[in-house]
Amino acid sequence: MxxxxxxxxxxxxxxxxxxxxxxxxxxxxxxxxxxxxxxxxxxxxxxxxxxxxxxxxxxxxxxxxxxxxxxxxxxxxxxxxxxxxxxxxxxxxxxxxxxxxxxxxxxxxxxxxxxxxxxxxxxxxxxxxxxxxxxxxxxxxxxxxxxxxxxxxxxxxxxxxxxxxxxVTPLPRAMPRPDAGRRVVAVGRLDRQKGFDILIASFAQVVERVPDAVLTIYGEGPERSALEKQISDLGLQEAVHLSGVTQVPGEWVSPGDVFALSSRFEGFANVVLEAMSSGMAVVSVDCPWGPSEIVQDGTTGLLVPMGSKEALATAITRVLTDTELRGSFCEAGPPSLDRFxxxxxxxxxxxxxxxxxxxxxxxxxxxx
Missing domain, CATH: 3.40.50.2000 (Glycogen Phosphorylase B;)
Structure with a gap:
């Protein structure tokens, strides 16, 4: 054919x-x-x-x-x-x-x-x-x-x-640090859909509770300048990094303990699949569509309501600071993805x- x-x-x-x-x-x-x-x-x-x-x-x-x-x-x-x-x-x-x-x-x-x-x-x-x-x-x-x-x-x-x-395609396994995981990763085009402005605002609250937490966002797009200004205005230059597009597909997995999705909407949220398959703990907003068909809330990750920066910050903080919970998500995630x-x-x-x-x-x- x-x-x-x-x-x-x-x-x-x-x-x-x-x-x-x-x-x-x-x-x-x-x-x-x-x-x-x-x-x-x-x-x-x-x-x-x-x-x-x-x-x-x-x-x-x-x-x-x-x-x-x-x-x-x-x-x-x-x-x-x-x-x-x-x-x-x-x-x-x-x-x-x-x-x-x-x-x-x-x-x-x-x-x-x-x-x-x-x-x-x-x-x-x-x-x-x-x-x-x-x-x-x-x-x-x-x-x-x-x-x-x-x-x-x-x-x-x-x-x-x-x-x-x-x-879900095989990616390098994440390298979690069970006793001191403070690394949060997000991936996507830097545009309004991906909601990185929401994530950065939420992360300002995370840093107040977990001072050594670090957020790395991978991707490029038209919102870079606005996001850089937001990071500067919030005084998060040491805590939030915009690292561009990785040279190797899936390379963003290795430096993360927790993956965060903050999108206003998605077609599917494939990066959530990739993060879970690599053994990362996932925190995602319950946006339309996708995350709720991938993440089992409380079992393989956490889903939080859309529009609540406080809820997103609380969920990220919880997974960063609760070693047992983070470990359970890392273990439960990959086996739940057979249908993908x-x-x-x-x-x-x-x-x-x-x-x-x-x-x-x-x-x-x-x-x-």
Whole structure:
């Protein structure tokens, strides 16, 4: 089967990671695999690709209007599809899904679209908010990552919507210090969605209670300057560090005792999976969607209400200072994630792709 995966870029994000995993899995199964990144100018990727996988960027540098750029991308992508002649197209993220469905319209090519974020609350213009459900109606199948996301689909779309969470991939084991754990780690793009402003404000309270606590935030984004100012205004320069993007995927795990998620909303919160699998204790806000489908509150981590900086600070302080509790979360986390194993998730993807293509499912899975 000739499969084309379409995504926005080739950076360090969750969608890029899943596409990389799927592309190599389908290659191992004998497929002819192509990856097209609409916002990339070339094939340079944070995640390495086998040279047999055709990776390309379609971005054009220019100053045209947004609507012109969107329609140009539809035309460019349609031309690529005409050249590649795919048996299956799989796209990721709302805007890319819309462009992909428009590019495959009238071709008869089975198209699976995957929503990776919380489409109820993510900021979109009127055009994209209107186009998103239209793309879902037109697609062969729709993949979402949580049951709550599936429940939010229109009834007609819900019937062809499949829940496939992100897989948890092996990361280096965290190196906890059971008797003196004071290291808190957070990871994500430095934007409003991730709520690092909330986390930093909460951490000011943590430091009052645990003076030697340190918070390291990994990631880059448009909010860096605002977050740096917030850190300075709160006098947290010695306690809070913005450390950029790690050079090695998953490298952020090793310096942490506690992982904190402060997002205002998520599509799934894959970093929570990664942190738990590495043996870190997790404190997460119970944002829509994802954390409550991963963390068993009080057993594998702590969930705190959204909007309460005090509750987040109290939970982080509790896990930092309670050695027994922290140790129990570290032990209970990894075994609770079997349903997110790579083989289980890939099997669901293979079944979804096979059904959309009208072909028998694969019988061999690459469990990486």
């Amino acid at each position: 000739r499969v084309v995966f379409v995504l926005a870029g080739l950076g360090a994000g969750g969608a890029e990671k899943v596409v990389n995993l799927l592309a190599h899995h389908r290659l191992a199964a004998g497929d002819d695999v192509h990856v097209i990144a609409l916002n990339a100018t070339d094939s340079t990727s944070y995640f390495s690709y086998d040279p047999r996988i055709q990776v390309e960027g379609l971005s054009r540098i220019g100053k045209n209007s947004r609507h012109f750029v969107t329609m140009q991308r539809v035309k460019d992508l349609r031309r690529r599809f005409a050249r590649i002649r795919p048996d299956m197209v799989v796209s990721f993220l709302t805007k890319i899904n819309v462009i992909t469905v428009l590019a495959t319209a009238g071709t008869g090519t089975p198209t699976i679209i995957s929503e990776r974020n919380n489409f109820d609350v993510q900021q979109m213009s009127r055009f994209w908010r209107w186009s998103r459900p239209m793309a879902a109606f037109a697609a062969t199948s729709v993949v979402v990552m949580t049951e709550r996301a599936r429940a939010r689909q229109p009834a007609r779309v819900r019937k062809k919507t499949i829940v496939i969470p992100n897989p 194993s790579t083989s289980t998730v890939l099997a669901k993807w293979d079944e979804t792709i096979s059904q959309a293509a009208g072909r028998p499912p694969l019988t061999v899975f690459a469990d990486a």
